Amino acid sequence: MTEIGYYDFHVHVGEKIGGHDLADGFKDLKRLTEREPNPENPPLLGIGAFVTERPDESLTDTYHRMQELAAQEFGKAVKWHLTPTKAMIEEIYPLLAGGADLKLYTSYREAGLYSSYEEIERWMKELSGLKTRILLHCEDDLILQGSSEWRDFRQPFDHTLRRPEIAEDKAVDLVLNLAVKHQHPVHIVHVSSPVAALFIKEARRSFAGITCETSPHYLLYSEERLREANAHRYLCTPPYRKESSRGKLVELLQDGVFDILASDHCAFTDELKDRYKDDLPNLPKGIPGVEILFTSIYEDLVKPGKITLEQLIDLTLTRPKELMKGAQTA
Numbered sequence: 543m544t545e546i547g548y549y550d551f552h553v554h555v556g557e558k559i560g561g562h563d564l565a566d567g568f569k570d571l572k573r574l575t576e577r578e579p580n581p582e583n584p585p586l587l588g589i590g591a592f593v594t595e596r597p598d599e600s601l602t603d604t605y606h607r608m609q610e611l612a613a614q615e616f617g618k619a620v621k622w623h624l625t626p627t628k629a630m631i632e633e634i635y636p637l638l639a640g641g642a643d644l645k646l647y648t649s650y651r652e653a654g655l656y657s658s659y660e661e662i663e664r665w666m667k668e669l670s671g672l673k674t675r676i677l678l679h680c681e682d683d684l685i686l687q688g689s690s691e692w693r694d695f696r697q698p699f700d701h702t703l704r705r706p707e708i709a710e711d712k713a714v715d716l717v718l719n720l721a722v723k724h725q726h727p728v729h730i731v732h733v734s735s736p737v738a739a740l741f742i743k744e745a746r747r748s749f750a751g752i753t754c755e756t757s758p759h760y761l762l763y764s765e766e767r768l769r770e771a772n773a774h775r776y777l778c779t780p781p782y783r784k785e786s787s788r789g790k791l792v793e794l795l796q797d798g799v800f801d802i803l804a805s806d807h808c809a810f811t812d813e814l815k816d817r818y819k820d821d822l823p824n825l826p827k828g829i830p831g832v833e834i835l836f837t838s839i840y841e842d843l844v845k846p847g848k849i850t851l852e853q854l855i856d857l858t859l860t861r862p863k864e865l866m867k868g869a870q871t872a
């Protein structure tokens with residue numbers, strides 16, 4: 543019997559982000575795992591979730607607390623992505639040896655998440671024995687600083703100008719160089735730029751350990767949505783891109799450039815977002831997606847014949863299952 547279900551390798555749940563509680567905890571995902579095995583609306587089989595080191599607790603302690611919570615409240619496979627902010631290799635090594643992987647960011651300096659390219663290279667050297675996969679959020683911080691300096695954040699659409707595609711292209715290029723140089727597995731998260739996707743396609747010819755994901759919202763929506771009413775509720779990072787980029791991403795998906803689809807589920811309540819409607823720099827950014835990861839693409843790309851059902855199953859079940867190796871199972 544063929545397996546029916548999907549994985550979402552990129553889900554923010556049960557954490558605080560930028561000082562704000564995410565709308566969802568592990569228990570909120572439980573009902574998605576209990577769906578009937580309907581091939582058009584399959585159950586969630588597992589997720590990739592994040593543990594970010596906090597100022598008031600060691601990464602190890604936060605990790606163990608969240609593992610327990612996930613086992614109790616979710617009860618399905620979880621692949622853990624760890625983000626150290628201060629922790630050193632000695633602390634993290636046993637956690638990675640136990641099956642977790644690493645998530646690093648080339649931006650978010652204010653939030654304390656930023657890693658320089660030198661630091662990313664240092665992790666690759668220190669993990670040369672384990673070859674732990676490193677997930678990378680790629681937006682070049684210097685370019686972001688430059689583009690935000692001359693552009694105030696008054697309208698939701700300004701987000702697209704303050705975080706341009708070229709910032710993603712530059713960071714992806716530099717990170718890929720490091721991956722190839724050290725033959726170190728990397729996974730580029732939420733690719734939203736077609737140029738960055740082409741860099742990845744090219745780099746894979748030199749090193750097969752490079753994988754990447756894109757998210758349904760970059761395939762289905764363009765930046766024009768950020769001119770609509772209540773657009774502040776749709777702000778996420780990277781932002782929605784130009785219509786021409788969206789179209790190219792769909793073509794690249796058809797060509798098999800993306801290994802997986804993942805939602806980057808990062809839900810905040812509308813009530814919280816509305817509170818920051820006139821303070822966009824501080825508005826918590828992120829949109830929900832785990833619930834519709836499969837169905838949105840099924841409706842909008844499979845039914846109109848843009849990709850096949852087999853491709854969608856590959857992108858949401860077969861390939862993510864390979865990346866889920868080492869996951870915690872309850």
Ligand SMILES: [Zn+2]
Nearest residue numbers: 552554806808
């Ligand atoms: Zn994310």
